[in-house]
Amino acid sequence: MNLLQFIRLIIRNSKLLLLVPIIIAVTIFFATKETPEKYASQTSIYTGLASGYSVENGENSKVDFNTISIAFDNIINVIKSRETKEEVALRLLSKHFVLENKASKTISKAHLERINEILPKNTIKQLLVSNSEEETYKNLIKFKEKNENNAIYKLINNETEPYYSVHAINEVKVLRIQASDIIQLTFESDDPGVCQDVLNIMSEVFIKNFKGLKSGETTNVAAFFEKLTRLAYQKLNEAEEKLKNFRIENRIINYDEQTKFISEKHENIIDERNKEKMELVAAESSIIKINEKLGSSQKALKVNSEILNHRNELSVLNTEIILLNDAQNPKNLQKQLKLTARANEIKDEIDVKVEQLFKTSTSKEGISHKDLAKMWVDNVLKADESKAKLSIYGQRMNEIESNYDIFAPLGSNISKMEREIEIAEKEYLSHLASLNTSRLREQNLQMSSNLHIIDHAYFPIDALPNKRKLVLIAGTIAGLMIVLIILIVTEILDQTIKTVERAKKILNVPVISGIAEDKKSNKFLENSGTTEKLIKMASSKIYQYLRQKPKAEFPFIVSLVSTKNNEGKSRVGESLAANFSKLNKKVLFISPVNSKVNADQNFDVLHYDVEINFIEFENINDLLNGKFDKNAYDLIFIEFPAFCEQKTPVGLLNECDLSILCLKTDRIWDEADQNSFEYFRESYSKTIFAFLTNMSVYNLESFIGEIPRKRNFIRKTLKKWIQFDFSSK
Numbered sequence: 001m002n003l004l005q006f007i008r009l010i011i012r013n014s015k016l017l018l019l020v021p022i023i024i025a026v027t028i029f030f031a032t033k034e035t036p037e038k039y040a041s042q043t044s045i046y047t048g049l050a051s052g053y054s055v056e057n058g059e060n061s062k063v064d065f066n067t068i069s070i071a072f073d074n075i076i077n078v079i080k081s082r083e084t085k086e087e088v089a090l091r092l093l094s095k096h097f098v099l100e101n102k103a104s105k106t107i108s109k110a111h112l113e114r115i116n117e118i119l120p121k122n123t124i125k126q127l128l129v130s131n132s133e134e135e136t137y138k139n140l141i142k143f144k145e146k147n148e149n150n151a152i153y154k155l156i157n158n159e160t161e162p163y164y165s166v167h168a169i170n171e172v173k174v175l176r177i178q179a180s181d182i183i184q185l186t187f188e189s190d191d192p193g194v195c196q197d198v199l200n201i202m203s204e205v206f207i208k209n210f211k212g213l214k215s216g217e218t219t220n221v222a223a224f225f226e227k228l229t230r231l232a233y234q235k236l237n238e239a240e241e242k243l244k245n246f247r248i249e250n251r252i253i254n255y256d257e258q259t260k261f262i263s264e265k266h267e268n269i270i271d272e273r274n275k276e277k278m279e280l281v282a283a284e285s286s287i288i289k290i291n292e293k294l295g296s297s298q299k300a301l302k303v304n305s306e307i308l309n310h311r312n313e314l315s316v317l318n319t320e321i322i323l324l325n326d327a328q329n330p331k332n333l334q335k336q337l338k339l340t341a342r343a344n345e346i347k348d349e350i351d352v353k354v355e356q357l358f359k360t361s362t363s364k365e366g367i368s369h370k371d372l373a374k375m376w377v378d379n380v381l382k383a384d385e386s387k388a389k390l391s392i393y394g395q396r397m398n399e400i401e402s403n404y405d406i407f408a409p410l411g412s413n414i415s416k417m418e419r420e421i422e423i424a425e426k427e428y429l430s431h432l433a434s435l436n437t438s439r440l441r442e443q444n445l446q447m448s449s450n451l452h453i454i455d456h457a458y459f460p461i462d463a464l465p466n467k468r469k470l471v472l473i474a475g476t477i478a479g480l481m482i483v484l485i486i487l488i489v490t491e492i493l494d495q496t497i498k499t500v501e502r503a504k505k506i507l508n509v510p511v512i513s514g515i516a517e518d519k520k521s522n523k524f525l526e527n528s529g530t531t532e533k534l535i536k537m538a539s540s541k542i543y544q545y546l547r548q549k550p551k552a553e554f555p556f557i558v559s560l561v562s563t564k565n566n567e568g569k570s571r572v573g574e575s576l577a578a579n580f581s582k583l584n585k586k587v588l589f590i591s592p593v594n595s596k597v598n599a600d601q602n603f604d605v606l607h608y609d610v611e612i613n614f615i616e617f618e619n620i621n622d623l624l625n626g627k628f629d630k631n632a633y634d635l636i637f638i639e640f641p642a643f644c645e646q647k648t649p650v651g652l653l654n655e656c657d658l659s660i661l662c663l664k665t666d667r668i669w670d671e672a673d674q675n676s677f678e679y680f681r682e683s684y685s686k687t688i689f690a691f692l693t694n695m696s697v698y699n700l701e702s703f704i705g706e707i708p709r710k711r712n713f714i715r716k717t718l719k720k721w722i723q724f725d726f727s728s729k
Helices: 004-012 014-031 063-080 083-098 109-118 121-127 135-144 150-157 193-247 255-294 297-303 305-327 332-357 367-446 468-491 500-507 520-527 529-545 570-584 612-616 620-624 649-654 672-683 697-705 713-722
Strands: 039-046 175-176 180-187 452-455 511-515 556-561 587-592 604-608 636-639 659-666 687-695
Touching: 004 452, 014 468, 039 193, 063 175, 063 180, 063 193, 083 109, 083 135, 083 150, 083 193, 109 121, 121 135, 135 150, 193 367, 255 367, 305 332, 305 367, 305 529, 367 468, 500 511, 500 529, 500 659, 500 687, 500 713, 511 529, 511 570, 511 604, 511 697, 520 529, 529 556, 529 570, 529 659, 529 687, 529 697, 556 570, 570 587, 570 636, 570 659, 570 687, 604 620, 620 636, 620 649
Parallel strands: 511 687, 556 636, 556 659, 587 604, 587 636, 659 687
Antiparallel strands: 039 180, 039 452, 175 180
């Protein structure tokens, strides 16, 4: 479909295109006549989600736009949640309950009195708590939750309820203002007070629910980690107490230092014992040599009672001194000094006794017995001292080895307990860190959920501009577009023959001409000579074939055929016969008795009955039946019955020199038409032309160009532009 065809489609259906939008406009006008006025109010809430300071991110942290977007979506979904809308509806209802039909700017008196119409009076009386919206609200909640058949439950779930239903509160629009931290709530209602109250209540309920939701996210987590931290701390204390008691029971101050001290002391004692052994061996060796040198004098030393007594006393003193020296007790220092002094006195007394005993005698080697005796005494005392020390060292070695036996298993137990303490400490610190993080998160969420109303809902004074005109215009345009779309779709899906191109494609035969439907609106075609021009075009084509036939074989016979009835054969044949009569041709028009042919013409007319034996006619004489002489005519037009109604006599048909198939363009070419036409083509071997009838005026331009009619300059210019014809003609 080109632009010109589109415009012609509009022109053809101009009445429909005007009538339908007008009907729609009138319907909308009367339907919206009683539409109440609408009021609107809005409130703004600051969230601080994008640019607000928080404990976790500080001032210079990076902004995560995806997280912020999710946070705003959460806020909007909380506002749009059914629980929030139910609470708003019930709080609004409780507020109006408390008013008790007293008109105020909160709601108009007419709307307030409506409560008595939608709810039973005994229910209102049962739920109302005078001067207490909160208590009334609690009563409404309890009453609603009793069952699903009570009046309050039905009211808030009624989709037609304009004020106290979830459906009504659902009209609150939520919008984030550009990329800011502010969300804006807008609500429209036919009552300005309700409009303001819904937004105020919605803001309070939403902020309360959102804070509860946020705090609930971390309260349970913090409590969980607090419990774990407390248990871990208790476990750590128990492990430390266990280690402390173990150290007390086993008298352990510092296990590592104590074991180190014992080990060092053990090594020192071994070294000292080895030294004493060597000194003992040296002293005993010296005593043996001195005894050899003293000879018989040594007996005097051994049997001298005073020397023996002093020797024994000195041995006891040396033992005590060694024991006191190992005790490492400052109080024993004085006693040790006294004993040491006494030991020195005894040594001096022994020296005196020895000197008195050996004043003048000498050994074989000429050494004074006094000196030898003194050396002997020193070595004997030294040997005694070494023996005493070795005895003490032996005791100490036994004590240290017993300490080894005690401390060896204690070490593994202490290591095990220290590992338990370390594990408990790590567990405690881990839970403590998680607890601190959750508390920090809790504090941060409390700060981030601290929403503020920065622009409270206002009481709207002026009603919103009436959208009635807009709806009226939109409905009219929509009606026009719907009709236009239907016409275009119908035109596109139209399967009628309609055009010359489609007829040629279907029939695959030449189309010699066509005529429009015979109706009043097409009379200008007759008056302008357009129809005559179209008939002459067809006559000219027939005349070409007529000239080719020898005069001796005249008349020239033309058959008018169709696949179905009422295809316009009579009209076409009559017009062609009349046109040839004007050319001084002797013409005979033969048609069935039921055809509508005007007998008052310049040509002869013969009507025939379609008898049972019509199919057996072999030539035109069978049809003339002696009434007319065929040789007296130049042209004979024979109108045959429709192929779908009557079988055509093949002999008579093939006597025709030319066949014209008449076809209405305002119908569909179906399978029956195609089968009949195929049979006709198989039976008839001569030239076949198609003549289209009932064509639209515009499609006639395919034959003769522009249809002659009165057009002003503007219309002519527009048509040329639509066809992209920019010639100067």
